[in-house]
Amino acid sequence: MSTPGRGLHGRVLDTLGPAITAGEYPAGSVLRTDELAQRFEVSRSVMREAVRVLESMHLVESRRRVGVTVLPECEWNVYDPQVIRWRLAGSERPRQLRSLTVLRSAVEPVAAGLAARLATPEQCAELTECALGMVANSRGHQLEQYLFHDVAFHRVILTASGNEMFARLGGVVAEVLAGRTHHDVMFEDPDPAAVTLHVKVAEAVRARDAERAERLTREITVGALHELDILAP
Amino acid sequence: MSTPGRGLHGRVLDTLGPAITAGEYPAGSVLRTDELAQRFEVSRSVMREAVRVLESMHLVESRRRVGVTVLPECEWNVYDPQVIRWRLAGSERPRQLRSLTVLRSAVEPVAAGLAARLATPEQCAELTECALGMVANSRGHQLEQYLFHDVAFHRVILTASGNEMFARLGGVVAEVLAGRTHHDVMFEDPDPAAVTLHVKVAEAVRARDAERAERLTREITVGALHELDILAP
DNA sequence: GGGAGCAAAAAGTCAGACTTATATGTCACA
DNA sequence: TGTGACATATAAGTCTGACTTTTTGCTCCC
8 A cells, every 4th residue: 555665664664553553562561762673673773763753643752761652542643544544454443444434424524515616517527427437337246346436436525625634535535435345244236325325416516506415425424324333323 | 832842853843844834845846865954953864754754744755866855735644733733833824724624614513413422421511611611701801711611612522422533633623713712813702602502512412412412513613614704605 | 758869771863884776868779 | 860778876775883861760868
């Protein structure tokens, strides 16, 4: 994913990051730079760079005479894409997936409403194209092609909202959707109702009907919540 | 703010981070580690650590034989609290404030709905206390005390939602609210209607009325949007 | 028992030498 | 004239070792 092995410090992070985010070192654990450098067979300078990155993610804190202390989970930069990937790859995957899905359920409807006001004609066209692609691949176990258009659809919505912070969640949504298709149970074709909702959202955006776009998107995300048994009354 | 001057590399970041996020180096600009090290009068190792941190924020990309390239804004980790602080402190402040307010308007209502289902009795009590504190300080230019309770109120809501990603936005909301009180025009006492809404949200959460808590919180955030002339029809 | 001061431990800093990847320019050949 | 292979320069990457600084926790004396 992204850029694997961009230098030695990156290799170290590929091991240490997942280990920490998976909770292998409980909060308060103390590591020593020299020891880590030996363990990973890299120089202290490389190890220090790795620690600096972990520190910027608020996963650890480095203090003189003490060492590198693992911080409690509530301190972590849980929006850092790298942290999200590490957690999705490890034992915390289910919880991370739930957190992200709840976040989606908050953001996407509002983004759709904004998109209905702000989307360019090109974006409207793209959206319709994605929705049609979803329809075309919604039957006959063409899950990969369906996923492709689904991801593209949500990306366009988030981008067209005109809010940079919404737009940056495109990658996250892609991970969540991909996770649902690949890891979890999804042997059957996607729910026809969901497909229809996407088409309707595209229509609403094209028609500049913000309220309708928001309401329909909320229906989509509520469905996603139910799939994970969140919001069960 | 937070931890200023945690080592030489931190000092470098305090200058370089704001400069980059303020757009002083357009996307594509190339910096050289050695030159930067000279400019900031630090060793190359320190400079390298600083660059690694900027790289983990996706503000820059370091490539052999090329140098340290400034990445386009769309690549930045705009959820990184440090990046947010840098942007709030610089010329991009107004835009950053808008982005964050829109994000709030999406997240907080959903968080309030979840809080109504999940808040502990202690959290309900805290919420009521905050709301009362707001009422008590809503008149007579006691803006600082009002702000204190306002921030606490929204923090409790976000925490009580049970979603770690919502909870992590507490700091962001604090910055936005503080910004409104300090920087922007807020000479007068807060809007009485807004105060009443907070009290009602606390009531709704205590009464476990998720739908009402969500709707009332949405009214609060819509107010915040209007203050910044967003969503003008 | 408590405060002053000392010593050790770990991170922080620096300088210099060396390695590696790679963009770019050169030149021969088609 | 265009194109491919090759050489070269450049800037990041890595390693090592010596030194500094901060901070903890212990000891010793009052």
